[in-house]
Amino acid sequence: MNVTYAVRVPSIRTFTALVAGGYRIVERGGVKVGVVGQAFPYTPIANPRWMFPNWSFGIRENDVAKNVAAVREEGAELVVLLSHNGFDVDRKLAGRVPGIDVTVEDLHNACAMTYPAAYRSPMTGAFLKEILEDVADNLFNADPYYQQGGDMVRVGGMGYRINPTAAIGSRISEMTVLKTGEAIDPKREYVVAGWASVNEATEGPPIWDVVEGYLARNPVVRLEENRSVKVTS
Numbered sequence: 001m002n003v004t005y006a007v008r009v010p011s012i013r014t015f016t017a018l019v020a021g022g023y024r025i026v027e028r029g030g031v032k033v034g035v036v037g038q039a040f041p042y043t044p045i046a047n048p049r050w051m052f053p054n055w056s057f058g059i060r061e062n063d064v065a066k067n068v069a070a071v072r073e074e075g076a077e078l079v080v081l082l083s084h085n086g087f088d089v090d091r092k093l094a095g096r097v098p099g100i101d102v103t104v105e106d107l108h109n110a111c112a113m114t115y116p117a118a119y120r121s122p123m124t125g126a127f128l129k130e131i132l133e134d135v136a137d138n139l140f141n142a143d144p145y146y147q148q149g150g151d152m153v154r155v156g157g158m159g160y161r162i163n164p165t166a167a168i169g170s171r172i173s174e175m176t177v178l179k180t181g182e183a184i185d186p187k188r189e190y191v192v193a194g195w196a197s198v199n200e201a202t203e204g205p206p207i208w209d210v211v212e213g214y215l216a217r218n219p220v221v222r223l224e225e226n227r228s229v230k231v232t233s
Helices: 061-073 087-096 125-140 207-217
Strands: 023-028 031-038 078-083 102-104 118-124 158-162 172-177 189-195 229-231
Touching: 023 061, 031 061, 061 078, 061 087, 078 087, 087 102, 118 125, 125 158, 125 172, 125 189
Parallel strands: 031 078, 078 102, 158 229
Antiparallel strands: 023 031, 118 189, 158 172
């Protein structure tokens, strides 16, 4: 189905007005289809909050329900929810909001990276574990509404074991420095390189310049098998 649709984008924080319409009626194969859109509810968590200070986001079941009811009243025979929520969130949402027939999740478009700065920062071993635990909970929380998107943070130079079924604080263990095999010391500071920080005023070269420089020095890249992350249950 090739559909141009209106997405229910976030509200303006000061007076909670929709930035754009939240639904559209289209006809395909003689069937009236109500297309309801929803922007990613956790945008301010997964992306720099300071870049859109006046916009608010959320799942907002009541607003979704109003849009579903509106397309039904306008004659929609089939209601499709388009979102970037992910399957677990949409399954829960469709179970709580009556009238949604189909969900199509993980929709997105891509634009130029607007926070590309690469950086080096000191972090203690305890803070590294805290970060990994926090990201893991965004993915594996038992309540889909607390699964705030993204994917497990990728690390280089460090290995660890993860149990997705464990409680927060207990999912990550056996953190080791791959080069030496020594255990990560919670009290020791390590220099961590990264990019795409959500913090304002992060300074450093854009990541594409870093990658370009590496490829110029290493024109042949060989990817070796990597088993530094072990998944258990």
